Amino acid sequence: MVTVKKGLGVSLKRKEDIRLLTGNGQFTDDIEKPGMLHLAIVRSPHAHARIVNIDASKAKKLPGVVAVLTGEEALQYSGPLAPTINIFNKVPEVYAIAYKKVRYVGEPVAVIAAEDRYIAEDAVDLIEVEYEVLPAVVTIEDALEPKALLYEEWGDNKQLESRTTIGDIDDAFANSEYVFEETITHNRYTGTPMESRVCIAEYNPGSKKMTVTCSTQAPSQVRTLIAQTLQMPEHNIRVIAPDVGGGYGTKLQANAEIIACIMARMLGKPVKWTEDRVENILTGVHSRDYTCTVKIGFDKDFRITGLQAKLIGNIGVDGTCHAPGTPALSVAGAYFPGPYKVPVYDVEIIGVVSNKAPYGAHRGYGKDIANYPIERMMDIAARKLGISPEELRRRNFIKKDEFPYQQISGPLYDSGDFDKLMDLVMDKIDYQNFKKKQLELRKQGKYIGLGIAAMLEPSGAAVFNGIFNGYQAATVRMTPEGHFQVLTSHQNIGQGVETTIPQVVSQVMDVDIDDIRFVYGDTDITPYGLGPFSSRGATYTVSAVYEAAKMLKEKLLKIAGYLLKEDPENLEMANGTVRVKGTTNPEAAISLKEIGNKVYLWPGPYATVPEGIDCNLEATYTWTSKVVKWEPDEHGRVNLYTTHPTGVFVALVEVDIKTGLVKVDKFVVSHDCGTIINPMIADGQIAGGIAHGIGGVLLEDLAYDSNGFMTNPDFQHYLCPTAMDVSDIETIHMQSPSPFTPLGTKGMGEGGTIPSPAAVANAVEDALSPFGVIVKDLPITPERVLEWIKQGEMQNVKS
Incomplete structure (x- = not known):
């Protein structure tokens, strides 16, 4: 019996995995071009310095070296880096290759x-x-002093700066x-995707067209950034992103990619730049990398006042x-304020x-920065109040019947x-x-x-003044043979969209996902x-695909009604x-094959097509959110996110007081992301996210000395979690469908x-x-744990 694979809420195996696991994927570094040159970047050994002179004469004489380009020489090919975003902040004039400083x-x-x-x-x-x-x-203190500008x-x-x-x-x-105040800090870390950044740039002097193949999360935005930085007509630029080995927010920019484009344009030959792991780190x-002072008040019933x-x-x-x-x-x-009811709020x-x-996104983009201090503060306050952390949270939770809920902060x-x-x-x-x-x-x-x-996860940002504003276009097309293609700019970076997006179309068209690409x-x-x-993806892209599929379905029903001589309403x-x-x-x-x-x-x-119906068997829909609000109110509040998945995460740990080693034994998670498309993929996303969190709280730390030199820019010293460090994870799903997505x-x-991190x-x-x-x-290293125990024992003796 043949199993038909279709619909929502079904744990279908990922279509892309067979290709990837059998070695048939194609990543940017796998691609070779005839006559391609290879790039290497000379990098500053100093954190802060003026460039007095660059002598490239010896490098130019090395056999096999074709060209050397400095930042000053690059000015004839490129302007400053185009901003990715600008929300009431200063925008510096900086270049892909350093100029003067x-x-x-x-x-x-x-x-x-x-x-x-x-x-x-070698050069x-x-x-x-x-x-x-x-x-x-x-440090933050250096910057505020300021030690230098x-x-x-x-x-x-x-x-x-804002308040x-x-x-x-x-x-x-x-x-x-009751009033409690604590200063909470967080270490600096990064996403370390399996594949670092790679870029191949080709420029045709005759057509003046540039083709850029790169490992990016955002092909359309990268095309725009390249056009603005190189001051090239955007319609002459093509960006291709093949298989991408992870992103986590670390592949949303175009800075080093600009260097490859400059060299291709200058030399008229294809060039490749491959970032090694040291460069990546x-x-x-x-x-992350911040300090946050939190002050919170409670009434006699332990409710937030x-x-x-x-x-x-510390932006970098x-x-x-x-x-x-x-x-x-x-x-x-x-x-x-997170998941809690807060009647009065002040934030600087x-x-x-x-x-x-540079400072960017890593699986959180501010949501993580908000969560860690408030969730740490709830535990600290609970201990001082003599109430369980569970009960303190329950007394302050937003209740089910209060949704949709307008949070005080916007x-x-x-x-x-x-x-x-x-x-x-x-x-x-079984808490007791x-x-x-x-x-x-x-x-x-x-x-x-x-x-x-x-946990509260704002998802689907619509940010003004940047390349991250909120819309998504999708085209759903039926071929003459009755199969479907779904075209969007939503890149596959390992999140399973080659499976989940076809599941959405299969729900509308009632076809097998293997008939949808x-x-x-x-x-x-x-x-x-x-x-x-x-x-x-599940907010914007899924909604755009769903609406485009519905439009095409309506067209197909009308054509079928014409051919069958039936009212489309009866089909x-x-x-x-x-x-x-x-x-x-x-x-x-x-x-569908006959119709096609x-x-x-x-x-x-x-x-075959009734009058008034477009005979092209495809539909395009651009989805925008009806609840995004960019016009600030009297307090400057806006609403940038459409949906908010929720959850409660519990970490179970064991600490060896002799060695200071922390072992995470288990994570138990209750999670609500609305209507679930593919539960197995949802479980994988949660598990992968927890692995990143464990790394950040126990292991990972981008350490700098007082001269601004990173002391651990490789995997020997920058420790990422392995399978041995990631605990068992048990996830329980509930579904509260969003009223704001179709x-x-x-x-x-x-x-x-x-x-x-807060749970651990x-x-x-x-x-x-x-x-x-x-x-x-952070991170909670064995050395720190032993020191905290020692301090605690000394304090106990004193008291």
Whole structure:
């Protein structure tokens, strides 16, 4: 019996996996072009310095070297990097290749084109650069002092500064029964996709056309950024993104890609640049790295009376042109209240530039920054109030019947049920028995802990003044043989869209997903649109595809009605045919293949398509959200996100007090992303996100010394979690369909990463509560754990 694969809510195996697992995928670095040259980049060894002189004479004499280009020479081919985003922040004038000044270790200073990569890398060592070293701005304190100015014309090192106050925060605290204040910090880390960035650029001097093949999440936006930076007509640029080995927000920019384009345009030959892992860690997109002072008040019933947050983020060299990270701090400012009812709110945001690598997205984009401080604060407050962390959260949760809920900070939450999510996860872990077991094990010298973190994941950003504004176009096309193609700019970066998008079309057309192909990754073929970022696929792309499929279905029903001499209202689609509703009579049905053949070929459209119907068997729809609000109110509040998946994450850990080692034994997750398209893929997204979160809270840390030099730019020293570090993960799904999308779907690609650091940190504190341990700096390394235990023991002796 043949199993038909179609519809929503079905755990169908990913169509793309066979191709990828059998070695038949094609990534950018797999591609070779005749006569292609290879690039290597000369990078600054200094965090902050003026470029005095560059001598490339020795490199140019090396056999096999074709060209050397400096930043000053590149000015004849390129302007400053075009901004990716600009939301009330300063935009610096920066270039793909540094001009006059370098501002972080690893910044490109010159580029070499050679006959092969080995020669190009050898030539790097022959370039002699004279620098005037300037003071390095590394920490937030350095930036605010300021120790030096990165951009002299700014007058300070603040790229972003804002404050929003709703209500009288001083009065709220004065009238609170309890007020608590803590300063919470977070380390700097990055996405480390399996495939680093790669770019092949080809320029035809005759046609003046540029073809760029690269590992990117956003082909359409990259095309625009290239056009604006190189000052080329955009219609002469084609961007192709083949298989992409992960993105996580780290492949949304065009900076190093510009270098390849400049060289191809200058030389008239195809060139390839492949980023190695050291370059990826040293100069790629970084995230987190902030300090946040949170002050929260409660009444006598332990309900929040007011929330105040002061967030200072270490952006690095830039978060607008090199990468789009600066506004993530503003997103955090809008989401500190999270899943809780907050009557009075005051938030101050400062983003400072420093001599670290650029700031961008990494599976969270501000949502993670908002979640960690508030979820840590809820546990800290619960301990001081003598109430369980579960109960404190329940007393402050937004309730099911209050959705859609207008949060005080501006966002409109679509749907959810936090109390039910808490019920599901606490029942699964058997909380009371766990606490009994915890006490028994402590008598044996073993320390286990349980940490809770509630999660709210704004998904589907529509951000003004940038390449991330909110719309998505999709075309659904039927071929003459009755199969379907779906064309969008939504890139496959490992999230399973070659399967889930066909599932949406199969739901509408009632056909097998193997009869539907998802087409992406080529700006000359797909409609202009936005790529996968901000977990927007299930919000925007799915909605656009669904509406386009419905439009095409309506057209097919009208054509079938004309051919069958039936009212289209009496017809339905079933298993690749159009038939009269409820009938099994083959005379009252026509296959999609027959319709395609009749319209396009035999006899053709004039005899088969009714008057007033477009004979082209395709439909295009551009979906926009009806709830996005860009016009600020009197407090400057806007609503940028359409859907809000929710969840409660519980981490179970064991801490070895002799070694300080933290082992995550299990994650139990209750999760709600609205209508689920493919539960198996949803589980995979949550698991992958938790792995990123575990890495950030226990292992990963982009460490800089006082001179701005990164001390761990490789996998020997920058530790990512392996399969041995990632715990068992049990996920329980519930579905609260969004009222703001046609299928009730919500994006959910970042939800696992957002709350898992707080859940682990809270669990470690719970495990080590006999020692009075407070988790401070991240990551939670064995050395830090031992120091906290020692401090706790000393404090216990004093008291």
